Amino acid sequence: xxxxxxxxxxxxxxxxxxxxxxxxxxxxxxxxxxxxxxxxxxxxxxxxxxxxxxxxxxxxxxxxxxxxxxxxxxxxxxxxxxxxxxxxxxxxxxxxxxxxxxxxxxxxxxxxxxxxxxxxxxxxxxxxxxxxxxxxxxxxxxxxxxxxxxxxxxxxxxxxxxxxxxxxxxxxxxxxxxxxxxxxxxxxxxxxxxxxxxxxxxxxxxxxxxxxxxxxxxxxxxxxxxxxxxxxxxxxxxxxxxxxxxxxxxxxxxxxxxxxxxxxxxxxxxxxxxxxxxxxxxxxxxxxxxxxxxxxxxxxxxxxxxxxxxxxxxxxxxxxxxxxxxxxxxxxxxxxxxxxxxxxxxxxxxxxxxxxxxxxxxxxxxxxxxxxxxxxxxxxxxxxxxxxxxxxxxxxxxxxxxxxxxxxxxxxxxxxxxxxxxxxxxxxxxxxxxxxxxxxxxxxxxxxxxxxxxxxxxxxxxxxxxxxxxxxxxxxxxxxxxxxxxxxxxxxxxxxxxxxxxxxxxxxxxxxxxx
Amino acid sequence: xxxxxxxxxxxxxxxxxxxxxxxxxxxxxxxxxxxxxxxxxxxxxxxxxxxxxxxxxxxxxxxxxxxxxxxxxxxxxxxxxxxxxxxxxxxxxxxxxxxxxxxxxxxxxxxxxxxxxxxxxxxxxxxxxxxxxxxxxxxxxxxxxxx
Amino acid sequence: xxxxxxxxxxxxxxxxxxxxxxxxxxxxxxxxxxxxxxxxxxxxxxxxxxxxxxxxxxxxxxxxxxxxxxxxxxxxxxxxxxxxxxxxxxxxxxxxxxxxx
Numbered sequence: 067x068x069x070x071x072x073x074x075x076x077x078x079x080x081x082x083x084x085x086x087x088x089x090x091x092x093x094x095x096x097x098x099x100x101x102x103x104x105x106x107x108x109x110x111x112x113x114x115x116x117x118x119x120x121x122x123x124x125x126x127x128x129x130x131x132x133x134x135x136x137x138x139x140x141x142x143x144x145x146x147x148x149x150x151x152x153x154x155x156x157x158x159x160x161x162x163x164x165x166x167x168x169x170x171x172x173x174x175x176x177x178x179x180x181x182x183x184x185x186x187x188x189x190x191x192x193x194x195x196x197x198x199x200x201x202x203x204x205x206x207x208x209x210x211x212x213x214x215x216x217x218x219x220x221x222x223x224x225x226x227x228x229x230x231x232x233x234x235x236x237x238x239x240x241x242x243x244x245x246x247x248x249x250x251x252x253x254x255x256x257x258x259x260x261x262x263x264x265x266x267x268x269x270x271x272x273x274x275x276x277x278x279x280x281x282x283x284x285x286x287x288x289x290x291x292x293x294x295x296x297x298x299x300x301x302x303x304x305x306x307x308x309x310x311x312x313x314x315x316x317x318x319x320x321x322x323x324x325x326x327x328x329x330x331x332x333x334x335x336x337x338x339x340x341x342x343x344x345x346x347x348x349x350x351x352x353x354x355x356x357x358x359x360x361x362x363x364x365x366x367x368x369x370x371x372x373x374x375x376x377x378x379x380x381x382x383x384x385x386x387x388x389x390x391x392x393x394x395x396x397x398x399x400x401x402x403x404x405x406x407x408x409x410x411x412x413x414x415x416x417x418x419x420x421x422x423x424x425x426x427x428x429x430x431x432x433x434x435x436x437x438x439x440x441x442x443x444x445x446x447x448x449x450x451x452x453x454x455x456x457x458x459x460x461x462x463x464x465x466x467x468x469x470x471x472x473x474x475x476x477x478x479x480x481x482x483x484x485x486x487x488x489x490x491x492x493x494x495x496x497x498x499x500x501x502x503x504x505x506x507x508x509x510x511x512x513x514x515x516x517x518x519x520x521x522x523x524x525x526x527x528x529x530x531x532x533x534x535x536x537x538x539x540x541x542x543x544x545x546x547x548x549x550x551x552x553x554x555x556x557x558x559x560x561x562x563x564x565x566x567x568x569x570x571x572x573x574x575x576x577x578x579x580x581x
Numbered sequence: 582x583x584x585x586x587x588x589x590x591x592x593x594x595x596x597x598x599x600x601x602x603x604x605x606x607x608x609x610x611x612x613x614x615x616x617x618x619x620x621x622x623x624x625x626x627x628x629x630x631x632x633x634x635x636x637x638x639x640x641x642x643x644x645x646x647x648x649x650x651x652x653x654x655x656x657x658x659x660x661x662x663x664x665x666x667x668x669x670x671x672x673x674x675x676x677x678x679x680x681x682x683x684x685x686x687x688x689x690x691x692x693x694x695x696x697x698x699x700x701x702x703x704x705x706x707x708x709x710x711x712x713x714x715x716x717x718x719x720x721x722x723x724x725x726x727x728x
Numbered sequence: 729x730x731x732x733x734x735x736x737x738x739x740x741x742x743x744x745x746x747x748x749x750x751x752x753x754x755x756x757x758x759x760x761x762x763x764x765x766x767x768x769x770x771x772x773x774x775x776x777x778x779x780x781x782x783x784x785x786x787x788x789x790x791x792x793x794x795x796x797x798x799x800x801x802x803x804x805x806x807x808x809x810x811x812x813x814x815x816x817x818x819x820x821x822x823x824x825x826x827x828x829x
Contacts, residue, residue, distance in 0.1 A: 233797075246816070249812045253808050264768050268767070268774065275777075275781075300621060628745050628749070671806075689792075
């Protein structure tokens with residue numbers, strides 16, 4: 067029985083040439099991250115102030131090959147190897163790493179969000195009594211995982227990428243070592259995270275057992291259309307539950323609010339935007355590439371997840387008095403809207419993917435912006451309680467206006483970005499007049515109305531209510547935070563007023579499977 | 582046994598729990614699969630209940646002061662079981678675990694070094710460099726100092 | 729009696745269930761952590777069993793990666809547990825209730 071092993075191992079290894087351009091973003095991030103670590107190790111305290119700047123520079127440099135790959139779109143999708151007739155591609159990892167329009171949009175999203183996160187973190191980290199150079203190196207590691215994730219078309223590389231995203235995040239959630247809340251945030255996140263990984267892996271091992279390959283396209287080929295076996299269903303359910311933890315879908319969301327409140331606020335923004343997006347990318351890769359024939363199993367499960375995620379998230383968010391917790395639960399609800407297109411992906415997987423990606427892009431802009439305002443306000447009020455936002459219009463009119471834009475966008479009120487994201491989701495849901503899609507659209511619409519209540523309640527606090535302590539001195543906004551707010555406001559407004567800018571990118575999105 | 586044959590066989594082995602009875606005929610395929618998933622979940626819960634339930638039924642429950650004491654090699658324990666202990670070794674153990682397990686990647690590479698050639702060598706040097714960077718980090722930040 | 733791959737799969741499923749049970753029932757973070765290790769090793773058994781049955785190396789490669797990632801998780805997890813224990817000796821997960829709502 068072991069004969070095949072011997073022949074496999076003894077086969078000649080022929081290495082096709084590597085497509086360096088295709089993996090340049092990851093290589094730059096890896097090399098840059100290592101360089102930052104070396105610089106930190108050599109000069110220690112003397113370069114402490116430089117580390118955030120260097121890290122953000124690494125993110126921007128890594129963005130260059132993403133843009134050139136996009137501009138040079140003719141060669142897409144590209145793999146890890148340059149395919150040449152003379153050199154047969156025989157690698158085990160053939161087709162596991164694919165660079166296509168979809169992964170490029172996401173890589174751009176991840177790198178830009180990481181850049182904004184560094185802007186948000188700079189003052190927070192240097193003013194608190196924290197280790198700070200390690201923090202940026204860990205962010206770089208986590209973002210590297212996200213870049214790899216968006217190109218992964220293989221169960222193993224998806225798992226490794228997901229852990230590369232998560233493990234640094236466990237550490238960073240517990241970053242405020244002397245604060246019990248932060249310890250608790252880290253511990254809960256870590257325990258739930260590894261639990262989710264174990265469940266995910268078990269599902270993956272079942273999928274591998276059915277298909278005989280870890281490559282997503284092979285799995286799709288191995289499972290026939292309409293074929294249904296309990297093992298397949300079990301594998302799919304376990305895998306989706308594993309991703310459900312990462313994207314904080316109800317009922318697997320319990321870690322999210324505690325972790326979000328206890329973690330350092332810039333990291334909360336990172337978890338709520340980038341880390342969640344990475345979970346969605348993994349989910350899309352597996353569902354769209356590996357399970358196109360299993361819609362009858364996947365769709366109902368995701369349908370239920372999406373419906374209860376948006377409903378429960380919104381209902382609990384209504385009762386919150388702490389803005390960070392409210393944003394956490396609102397993020398849970400938003401994850402429900404993002405799951406919705408995947409509940410009707412059968413036959414329209416391209417449209418469903420581009421709706422989710424559009425939502426991810428716009429959600430990143432508006433949510434990062436909202437967290438930026440929370441961080442700035444906390445510099446004055448030292449609190450994230452809702453009541454402490456009273457009277458903000460009197461001492462920070464510009465900031466109040468920015469926050470209002472983000473809140474309107476989160477609530478989905480035109481003309482700012484969020485409405486376009488929701489519109490795309492509704493368009494996919496109602497396409498094809500399927501009962502399940504329309505029912506989900508109705509649930510989503512009701513939820514949008516509920517959500518508008520608590521979003522607008524925050525705006526009411528800021529515009530009309532007096533400040534709780536009567537202190538109306540102005541807030542000094544550091545330039546880094548100002549830049550972050552400026553960038554996110556611009557992105558939120560542009561994506562709403564000129565939705566073409568986003569949809570020009572996301573309309574091309576289709577997940578290439580690899581050979 | 583060929584590969585193809587196995588692909589077909591494994592799931593059949595696993596799927597023997599699938600209800601094939603005619604009684605399930607009116608239920609759609611989709612629902613039937615989820616019934617199996619539900620059965621799996623019920624089995625998991627049943628297992629837990631069995632573990633905990635059976636243990637509590639069969640074990641005699643006559644606690645005395647001596648019995649509930651922690652067993653400490655026959656010596657009467659003093660103080661709380663959760664005493665603070667020195668964690669000097671702990672960090673070294675953690676670092677060891679980290680570097681030790683990377684050998685998993687180095688062994689297969691070493692076994693096939695000749696075939697992988699210079700390219701493989703360069704790759705492994707990069708891999709070990711990144712690992713060494715971690716060690717250098719621990720050293721430079723004073724983690725390796727005996728406290 | 730022939731021991732086929734499905735036996736290993738049953739062992740793996742049982743181990744996985746025991747690990748998951750432990751994680752949900754026990755309240756000591758360290759023990760919960762050990763239960764996660766149990767679950768991951770159950771996955772490893774399942775990967776190797778499938779790999780042997782399918783005559784395919786990818787499953788064993790997966791085990792390598794699971795091992796390494798599990799080690800990284802242990803290191804990070806234990807350091808977080810120690811950070812908590814230093815501040816609160818004898819803390820169980822239920823004691824950690826600063827955050828709720």
